[in-house]
Amino acid sequence: MNPMLSMADVRKTYATGVVTVDALRGIDLEVYAGDYLAIMGPSGSGKSTLMHIIGCLDVPTAGRYELDGIDVSSMSEKQLAEVRNRKIGFVFQSFNLLPSLTAQRNVELPLVYAGVPAAERRERALAALTKVGLAERVDHRPGELSGGQQQRVSVARALVTNPALVLADEPTGNLDSHSTAEILDLFAELNDAGRTIVMITHEADVAARATSSVHIYDGLLRQDAIGAGAAK
Amino acid sequence: MMGWSETVRTAIAALNARRMRSLLTMLGILIGIAAVMLTVGLGQGAQQQITSQINSLGSNMIIVTPSQTTTSGGFRGGGGAASTLTTQDAVMLADKTVAPDVVAVAPTSSTSGSLQSTDSTWTSTVVGTVPDWLNVRAREVDSGRFFTTAEVNSSAAVAVIGSETASELFTSGSPVGQTISINGQSFTVIGVLASAGSSMTGNEDDTVIVPSTSFAARLSTSSNANSVSSIYLQGKDADSLSAAYQQVKTALLASHQVTSDDADFSVSTQAALVETATSITGILTLLLGGIAAISLLVGGIGVMNIMLVSVSERVREIGLRKALGATPAVIRRQFLVEAGILGMLGGIVGIALGLAVAAILTPILNFTVAISIPATLIALAVSLGIGIVAGVYPASRAAKLAPIDALRSE
Incomplete structure (x- = not known):
């Protein structure tokens, strides 16, 4: 079985004026379909840079990164946008919903950029919102929803394109303990149904809900053995 | 790829979300278009009046005057x-x-x-x-x-x-x-x-x-x-x-x-008189229209300014849209369409204002302010064009934003 996500010696160097920062110094990582991996690390460890590269929001300076069999290490911005649209569902710490749009329109957004016709968009957005338990809230705007509900809308948005990978960046960082539990239950449920999830977090108890986890320190990965490991 | 109707819908929603600002921005284009239409209308009205006066002097007339x-x-x-x-x-x-x-x-x-x-x-x-x-x-x-x-x-x-x-x-x-x-x-x-x-x-x-x-x-x-x-x-x-x-x-x-x-004499035909009068009123019209067109230019700069503000205010939104799969071309088109709609709405209201003022002025001045349909269509196209041209720079700024920088800004 080929990995869903495979990184080989991925490096990222930022040149800010005279100082160059080696944010990633050779990452090797494989994630298989159905995995639920937590990436942990303190701030400044290169955690965000790794998340950006996994999410195709940025390209590595060196190394090879394949997502779902596609080499994305040297793609143009346009091609990256298409890969993000089709292969990745993002869940952000601060939800990143557009405040002027209803929950349903927010969930439809990735489908808009995929060129899906309006009727099909509506249907799929409704289905995704139903899956996260918000069928009653489709016409509410983000301002009319609680933090937990907003994050569930963004999970629905991440699922609506049926992506190869759900990439969650500190998904519970802005939530109270009750909503955190709700969202983590939802992720567990999705993973049980076969969804591949990569979650970036700095909280050990959140990472403990994943089936495996890795730590990143100073731009290098260190394997943990919590569950059925990342190097299956 | 995102369809046109969806792009227009999104643009209208974005303009509607900042209604007051959109209206004030349109005002610049609106006043410019109305001013250009009125000055050109006055010039053409004068031209028509002078031509009909010359023609009323007689028909196929030749005039010899001492010089x-x-x-x-x-x-x-x-x-x-x-x-x-x-x-x-x-x-x-x-x-x-x-x-x-x-x-x-x-x-x-x-x-x-x-x-x-x-x-x-x-x-x-x-x-x-x-x-x-x-x-x-x-x-x-x-x-x-x-x-x-x-x-x-x-x-x-x-x-x-x-x-x-x-x-x-x-x-x-x-x-x-x-x-x-x-x-x-x-x-x-x-x-x-x-x-x-x-x-x-x-x-x-x-x-x-x-x-x-x-x-x-x-x-x-x-x-x-x-x-x-x-x-x-x-x-x-x-x-x-x-x-x-x-x-x-x-x-x-x-x-x-x-x-x-x-x-020691000069001979002129009615046609030559009409031509002279027409060229004089034509120059006047061009001059006044040109001055009015400057206000249109200022209106266009206003649109550009507001679009730039809009881009820097919506950095997060742009970043999110890019993360969800909007290509640079789609983002660029989004902002161009917004600017174009601002220009065109300003143009439509400006044309309406121009027609209304022309209708009011005609009986007061006892003088036809001639606003033709081609002039109206040109005004509409110009206002749309100004909006789009003013949108090019802000739109390409938006398109160039790196999604990670855009998402990072709080």
Whole structure:
């Protein structure tokens, strides 16, 4: 079985004026379909840079990164946008919903950029919102929803394109303990149904809900053995 | 790829979310478009009015006027001196062998006259001419009759007066048959002209027309009784007008023994007058329209400014849209469409404002503000174009934003 996500010696160097920062110094990582991996690390460890590269929001300076069999290490911005649209569902710490749009329109957004016709968009957005338990809230705007509900809308948005990978960046960082539990239950449920999830977090108890986890320190990965490991 | 209808829908939603700002931004375009439409409308209205006035002077008309050109010898003629045109010139031009395409010739002389009737006194322009004047100038007699060639030959003391002159001189009863005094000379009124309105050459209804011979004998103040102030000629038809023009010019040059470089007269056709007037009003229109267009330019800069503000305010939104799969091209198009809609809405409201002001001004100025459909369509296209051009720079800034930088900003 080929990995869903495979990184080989991925490096990222930022040149800010005279100082160059080696944010990633050779990452090797494989994630298989159905995995639920937590990436942990303190701030400044290169955690965000790794998340950006996994999410195709940025390209590595060196190394090879394949997502779902596609080499994305040297793609143009346009091609990256298409890969993000089709292969990745993002869940952000601060939800990143557009405040002027209803929950349903927010969930439809990735489908808009995929060129899906309006009727099909509506249907799929409704289905995704139903899956996260918000069928009653489709016409509410983000301002009319609680933090937990907003994050569930963004999970629905991440699922609506049926992506190869759900990439969650500190998904519970802005939530109270009750909503955190709700969202983590939802992720567990999705993973049980076969969804591949990569979650970036700095909280050990959140990472403990994943089936495996890795730590990143100073731009290098260190394997943990919590569950059925990342190097299956 | 995102469809057009979806792009337009998203753009309208974004503009609607910042309604007040969108309205103020549109105001710049709106005022500019309205100003351009009104100035151009006023110019074209003036052009139409002048053209119709010139055309109302007669049909297929050629006008010969004395000109006081300078020669190496100094000024030809002096102030108030005899005109270089004479009744002999008119007689010569009436000859079919000299100017075969001229059908009527009317030499005219004019002076200011103090008029006196039994009822009142009045001052008007007195014109001495021949019966052909009526045809050449396309005038009609309302009551009574015009004088005849026989009356010209006999220097009869008869006069035909304009409708306004008639009402000023005679408060009741028909003027026809009454006697008036012109500069102390007695004339019998034999007819009243139908009204022709005022033109750029003066009030055509306040005038007294007398036979040229009577004018020369009794009223002329010129040192040469044979001189005339202008000669009006009528060409056979529109097609032969330029041939008639050439015949008149050649004949006069020969009889005055001058070359066209030092000609002591000038010949112009109605078409040439219209052309001159049109080019003058055209230049004025262009000038005023140009000034108004500057306000349109300022409006366009306003759109660009607001779009730039909008891009920096919506960095997070742009980042999110990119993360969810919007390509740089889609983001660019999104902002271009927003700017285009701002421009076009401003244009539509501006056109409506221009039409409304034109409708209000027309009766007030007693002057048609001519706003044509092509001008309206051009205004609409220009406003859309300004919006899009103003949107290019902000849109490419938005398209170039890196998604991680955009998402990071809080």
